[in-house]
Amino acid sequence: MTKTRCTDQVILDLWHPLAALSEVAAGVVVDTVLLEERLSFAIDGEGNAAVWRDRADLAEGSPVDIAVISGKLPLKLAYGYIWTSLGNPPADLFPIPEFDEVDRRKLNAATFGVNVSAPRAIENFLDMGHFPYVHTDILGAEPHTEVKEYDVEISVDRDEILATRCRFFQPMASTASDGGADVDYIYRVPHPYCSVLYKSSPLDESRLDVIAVFLQPIDQEHVRAHMLLCVLDEDNEDKVIKRFQQTIFGQDKPILENQFPKRLPLDPRAETPIRADKSAIAYRRWLSQKGVTYGVIPAAT
């Protein structure tokens, strides 16, 4: 096995996203960084792809036939993204069954570079308390600032965190909204660096829009954040739906980049309960139980 800069075996063994398939030109080498390792990847436009460690003879932008590449890393194409691993990944990635529903719009809202640790970004994604202050008049508005009681569990059989019964007043919950409404939320954290959020669809009260954030750790304090939208919207162009989500993320970005310390402290006493609410506490505990050390400040033992 090649030596890696990251020594956290839990993180090494995970699947990690590299890019949205829709944004990769076929037949040429693309470079990226994962866990401080320089990688390259390519797709052929026919549903095949390959990921390998960066090599001098395959420079970024050069044409490549993926069939003849040696030393390939594990590969998975899922949810519109290319995924790889630097360790021994599980057979399956976490499920998002809604992705297979044909009437949903599936888009990469954007992939943004963010100066934040992956766990800090996940924790922010789980937090509803910031909606009125950071996403003012979109995902929240004063005086509707209270985060009402909700349930959090660490699902043992699924090995993921599940927050349910979340509810928040939102002036403009999505591009399909026509006004303020109480919006139901479900959060899943099925992967230390990925989270999937479900929220009421303004179009169909029996269904939920799905928004996922897949974080590609560049190093312990930088990520590429890939944002999957899997939503119900019959009217708006792709670019309008993407713009909405980019606006939201652009508001979070300075908050994420000003987190201190940059790595997420796992010690339950490290930060005040206001910052670390119920789902954040569960997330930190779950990372501790897994023994994650990359991107966090482990609890003293």
Added chain:
Amino acid sequence: MITLYDYELSGNCYKLRLLMSMLGVDWKTVPVDFYPGREHKSDWFLRINPLGQLPVIDDDGLILRDAQAILVYLASKYDAAGTWYPRDNPALLGEVSQWLAFADGITATASAARLHDALFYDFDVEAARTGAHRLFRILDEHLWFGEQEGRDWICSASHPTIADIACFPYIMLSEEGGISRQDYPAIRRWCDRVKRIKGFTVMSGVFPAGPAKAA
């Protein structure tokens, strides 16, 4: 009615939204998928602006590109008081033009660093950051001496001009390119004054002014 070809996260587009909001002018937006779609390089957009750059406005058939040029146009046409672009004051106009050019320098440095960090543009980010700090130092000193003389704005007037609008966005967004404003206190105070101009509006990454300090 003015049509603005716009990308939400663009500081150059924000300059125009900011001035139009302060002038109380209505406009409609045509979103351009600058990232990741690169729609500003698409055929239909290149027919509007062969340079393939945002922003562009269409005001009843008059198509204009370049944020600074559009600021000049909007202020000249829609500011009845004539303060944002003071056409009858040659000295002040000279100052405004000087700082509009300076704003282009901020775009070439601070904005470039942000594009590198957030959208993966292949720029020399260290050179961009060094260049931005050089400009910020010059502006901070200029604003500090202005404060000593009772001047609140970039140009020698008792009111803001389009020079303030042109410089503001990429200074406010500089931290997204790894450029801290910690060492520029006069810039930070000036940013706060800009945020208190009537009609001020935010963009993603820019927050409103905090509560006013008791006098």
